[in-house]
Amino acid sequence: MSPDDIELSIVMPCLNEAETLATCIGKAMAYLEDSGIRGEVVIGDNGSTDGSREIALQCGARVVDVPSKGYGSALMGAIRSARGTYVIMGDSDDSYDFSDLGAFVDRLREGFDLVMGNRFEGGIAKGAMPFAHRYLGNPVLSFVGRIFFGGKIRDYHCGLRGFRQDIVDRLNLQCTGMEFASEMVVKASISKLRIAEVPTSLSPDGRSRPPHLRTWRDGWRHLRFLLLYSPRWLFLIPGTALMLIGLGWMLALQRGPIRVMDVALDTNTMLYAGAAVVIGFQAVNFAVFTRIYAIQEGFLPPNPALERLYHFVTLEVGLVVGALITAAGVVGSAYALQLWADEEFGSLSYPSSLRVVIPSVIAIMIGLQTIFSSFFLSFLGLNQKRVSD
Secondary structure (H helix, E strand, O other): OOHHHOOEEEEEEEOOOOOOHHHHHHHHHHHHHHHOOOEEEEEEEOOOOOOHHHHHHHOOOEEEEOOOOOHHHHHHHHHHHOOOOEEEEOOOOOOOOOOOOHHHHHHHHOOOOEEEEEHHHHOEOOOOOOHHHHHHHHHHHHHHHHHHHOOOOOOOOOOOEEEEHHHHHHHOOOOOOOOHHHHHHHHHHHOOOOEEEEEOOEOOOOOOOOOOOOHHHHHHHHHHHHHHOOHHHHHHHHHHHHHHHHHHHHHHHHOOOEEEOOEEEOHHHHHHHHHHHHHHHHHHHHHHHHHHHHHHOOOOOOOHHHHHHHHHOOHHHHHHHHHHHHHHHHHHHHHHHHHHHHOOOOOOOHHHHHHHHHHHHHHHHHHHHHHHHHHHHHHHHHHHHHHHO
């Protein structure tokens, strides 16, 4: 069979899977034969020492040696070597049924770019998924993924999924570990690809040894990935909220103490509110910096809003705005100094003086940060123009 004749490549990662690999390959081969689909089975071997490589060859699979360690590395090595128009990937631990792939192929033939399996709809056999994964990890991380990136995917981490081979280069997948599963869905969602979800079953791991997955470590790596790929939720939204809350409290306390039940809130609270404004402003800056850097490095697709921002908020605009805010803080500080001079530089009524000093200091800090941030954004803009040229 020539490469041009292959419609479907069934891909599996492998690291010492001698107990279950032959079963998985056998089911995949049986599906190809029964369905009449021209296909191949490709094994991405990650350095097995238990004879898995030889087993795969004996079963008729094509083996790709992947020296770079990690679940994602093993899969990407096999995926890049796959010759089919469509690719279906799944773990080689006999937890997924490779003899029942019809729903995936049907959706791919309908024009969907990515077809995800949904184990919660297809059925999870007793003992197939740990309690923490089934009722905490997968539902929570899938919910976070839907909130951050949109879409309706209910099972972000199902290892059985199909996709068009030609989307691999477009997605620029780079994760080498278990978070590879999240990266594929996130980038497909960001890139507005057509995504479908089909029910699939999950059986208990067929191996006698523990799985490679580590619950808390890999769960954190998935969550970390979702956060890093969403500067909006990591920096922009929390930063904006902090700024608004801090500014609201500062304005409210500017007129005098506020009583909340039996507690009197005064200038100490105003100081913390000012800190919230500064921290929030820094977080918003980080959101912009991170987004621009991610776009330039190819981690995220171009953002039209940022393009418009570069045309509207130039270095000169940022410098003027920053200078005005700083000047307002300097004027406020001068007024506070005058109040002190009126008292012949003696003792002050601190609640009254701090209502002038705190906003003035915050204004100077925000103004100078605006100036520095404008220079940094201008520097990033030079790199962006170089990349676009």
